[in-house]
Amino acid sequence: MYTLASILIPIHSKQHLIRDTELPIYDLAYDSRKIRNAEHSLFFALKNVRDGHTFIRDAYQKGVRAFVVSREDIDVVSYPEASFFWVDDVLAALQKLASYHREKFNKPVIGITGSNGKTIVKEWLTQLLQEDKKVYQSPKSYNSQLGVALSLWDLSDDYDCAIIEAGISLPDEMDQLEAMIRPDIGIMTNIGVAHADGFTSKALKITEKIKLFKHAKDVIFPSRYGFEVYLPAGSRTFTFGESDRDDVKIGRIEERRDGSSSIQVSYRQEIATFTVPFIDKASIENVLICLTTLLFLGYSLDAIVHKLGRLRPLEMRLQLKTGRNNCSIIDDTYSNDLASLQIALDFLHQQQQHKKKTLILSDMEGLNEKLQMKLISILRQQNLTRIIVVGKTLKYLQDKLQIPLLFFASTEELVRNLREISLENESILLKGSRRYHLEDVSKLLVAKSHETVLEINLSALEHNLKVYRSILPSNVKLMVMVKAFSYGSGSYEVANLLQFNKVDYLTVAFADEGVELRQHGIDLPIMVLSPDEQVFESLLTSSLEPEIYSFRILKALISFLRMRKEKAFPIHIKIDTGMHRLGFLPDEMEELVTLLAAAPEVKVKTIFSHLVAAGNEQHADFTKQQIALFSASVDRLEARLGYKVVRHIANTAGIVNWPSAYMDMVRLGIGLYGVDMDEKMVLEKVSELKTTITQIKELPAGETVGYDRKGVLHRPSRIATVKIGYADGYSRRFGGGVGEMSINGQKVRTVGSICMDMCMLDVTDMVAHELDEVVVFPDLMEASRRIDTIPYELLVNISARVKRVYFYG
Structure with missing residues (x-):
């Protein structure tokens, strides 16, 4: 716990107005929308996309009574109960406070940096260590100037160790991160071309990243990158690689037919072979970083091998989807640099369901001549059928590759011409930076899902x-x-x-x-x-x-x-x-x-x-x-x-x-x-259970539908069979016309008994086609009333076999 008086020195306040020196501070706030413990929050008025000073009133009205600011024109009379600390740089003040708090944590801190794999290594290390240690990790990808500071604030002696991720994109950024994290142990994952436009050379980028280990006692890294020449004098290294000089020597790495890899390693005259469910180089390198780190921490090789066998791929943005015209779509439309492109191309190469392979690639900003040649080299190594380029800066590929290329100036132009491009029976990789919105192309290429899903x-x-x-x-x-x-x-x-x-x-x-x-x-x-x-x-x-x-x-x-x-x-x-x-x-x-x-x-x-x-x-x-x-x-x-x-x-x-x-x-x-039993709150619907029509039959009057012939037809009818039953959580009590679903905005009733995996609907009075989408519960409250239950039961009974699809918007 901190008080306002104790915060005064670490943030280097040049002027202050403190109403209550003993006010306890538990939370650091920078977004007035996310304040929860207002009375004990210290609000930092950051100048970022929006000026945090404009939200001081909002924070004050929510109960915040302590502010770190840089502007001199604040009308303190309007905030009679508030304390203010004036500083030259609000973010720097936040970082100094985080650094001060970090110094009180006396357990080992592991700092991770590199071009790629930081988050994966952090997550995997946490997973591997937390079986017998209380591990604190910086949340998600909180590796920025702000994210690291916020991460460190939650450090406490409740943990046995901490793993903190640090990411930079420009020179001189690592000094601030190092001053906050001060890792005892450093991990350098790799070096690639991410943020290449921020550095004039690869050596400069390595030098900047290595600053994280300025005071670290030991640094762990793959020896093939040669990081040791950049380390501060006196740094102890612990490396893995294929050389006898490495602490951990890597032997055979063999790809298995089941999509896994067998890896042989030796350490201090011990030899072990283990299997991991990955074959791509990036995942294998991340596994080896984790193995080497655990060996350094004193775990036995046998114990580590047992742990590594339980690793599974983390959910990443690259997604494999079923496409139209018998295509497979690899959607990686959120970033575009050479390192991530290589990873995505490796994944494309693993797809053996189609012989043809197409790359849809957006422009890459910030590539100098050397990096342009690197891109050409990467593409030449691929067995690609063709490349579709979006943007104007990659025209130089035209005469450098023996692969057919199509050029479009913009994503909009590609979308307009997509029908004229024959895309069928192939694997298609979409690789682009966010500003090109290649997700618009993905939506057109991905086939409509015909399974039962909970959105x-x-x-x-x-x-x-x-x-x-x-x-x-x-x-x-x-x-x-x-x-x-x-x-x-x-x-x-x-x-x-x-x-x-x-x-x-x-x-x-x-x-x-x-x-x-x-x-x-x-x-x-x-x-x-x-x-x-x-x-x-x-x-x-x-x-x-x-x-x-x-x-x-x-x-x-x-x-x-x-x-x-x-x-x-x-x-x-x-x-x-x-x-x-x-x-x-x-x-x-x-x-x-x-x-x-x-x-x-x-x-x-x-x-x-x-x-x-x-x-x-x-x-x-x-x-x-x-x-x-x-x-x-x-x-x-x-x-x-x-x-x-x-x-x-x-x-x-x-x-x-x-x-x-x-x-x-x-x-x-x-x-x-999204369910208000009193219906007093203005809530938004969170989930929607959907399925599709599998088949439609024309049946005469007098026929019966379903088990025990319970669905008797009193008129010529069109009966649609849909892919949901009581094994999916759709109760048998909805049978016999009790259940109501929606197709194309029109409600229809069930016919006959609910089966385990399917049920039938009467679509006689509407236009419906096979593969049409069906909303299972058009009104959740009404559905629960129909079978004399509550919405809780309907929601929690949706089977785990029903695929959950998450989205924003």
Whole structure:
């Protein structure tokens, strides 16, 4: 914890106005839209795309009372409770504060840089280490001047080590990153031509990146890049390669028929051979960087080989999609540099389903003559059928390649002429920088999906989160329920979005769900509902916090922690105020607090209960009774525990209807996913279950449809069979005309019984064709009423075999 007084020196304030020197600061803010703990936030008015000074009023109105600014014209009279720190450079002040905080972290810090593979190596190392260590990693690709600073702020001694990624695109950027990260151990992944236009030579780029290791004791890297000549004097190196001088010697690397690679390595007279599910050079090099790092950290070769076998490809932007006219589309339309082009071409080469291979390539900015020759060399090495070029700067390829080329000045021109280009029975790689919008071409080339999918609009989910946050006081924390596969919407995909938007807590139903979130980079506090004794080990190793609801489970946990010599393990106490499902009864408070007070192995993080009927006005008196009973019970517990805890009782319905129940934190569930049981909130639909028509039949009156001949036709009918059944989560209760779907905007009813994988619809009174898209639940609330249930059941029952497709917009 920091106070305003303690922040004064590290940010190098040249002038200040402090109203409350002892005001605690927990959060750093730079975006007024994402402030959650306003009273204890320090707002940095960054001058970036938008001037942060223009959002000071918004932040102040949300409760922020401390600001770091650079402009002299701020009317401080308008902010009578606010403290201000004036600095020359706001971003530099933020970086200095991050550096100051980093110095307090006394555990090993690993710094990663390089041209490519930083994020993958970071993620894989975290995955490999977190089985027996608490690893902090900079989130996602937070490797920029701002991202690194924000990452370091979350460092704490709760972790055994930290892995921080650093990325640069211009000279002199690494000095600031190094001053913040100060890695004890350095990892240099590789050197390529990413950001080539920012550096006059490859040597200059290496020199700049190597600055990250100015004070590092040891540096790990592939020896083939020759980084050692650029390292500071006295740096110790730990390398892998094919030379006897390497610490880790790489032997045979063999591609297997199943798409994996067999790799032989030797280390200190030990030889081991292992298999990884990759054959591309970039992934193999990243695996070897991870192996070498673990050897350096003291893991045995046998133990590492066992760990590496569990690595899987990370989800990256390059996607393989089914295209029209029997084509395969490799969509990599977000970046375009030589290194990533080579990786994408390697992937194209792996596609053996078509003999013909086409590259659609946008212009590459910033290529000097040497890099132009490198591009020509790369393309000459490929067995390409043709290249389609978008832009005007790659005309020099015309006379340098023996491959047919087509040139288009713009993406729009290519789109206009796409029908005249014969694209069929081939693999097509789209490789382009963002500004060329080659995704527009991808949309035209990709075949319409004819499978059952659940489309999830992440921007709608983010909107709904903002709607609920907008009615909460700024000092109320937010716990979000991601149990039951996030109400059918996914797991870490949703949790990642919530983490980005800085919710305070996540809640899962089972420990396995929490473990999966940890494995995918979720570092938010996670509460596990109703755990049993079999999952205590998972709770401990994955930093998961259990709900404690009975004396049996509490005593068992204390005993387990005592054997493990753990202290102050975070727990959440559940009080039964009327739900009568789980929890301690109010008259058990004395016995409970006596047990807790005598158990240093645990520390109560929150105490909570569950409102039975917060959305039902008929039970308002009972809800008031629950709130009062809960508050009295927590008061008794806090008085004996001797410390404050976070209180929460309001669920989604409580957020909408009971502001008096907000307390310290609220729990947001089904409302986040676009379902408001009270229909009072303006929410956006998050998910839509879709399928397609497989076949349409013309049947005469008197015929029957489906099992047991339950679907009797009383008129000549057109019956459409669609690809969804009860194995996908479409309940059998929707059979016999109860279920209603939508085709081309028109609603139609089910016919006969619901089958395991399919069901039938009556499309007699509308125009419908095979392969038409079908919306399964045109109105989720109405669908739930038809089978006497609630939307929760419909959402959580959507089978995991139904493909989830995520998109923004």
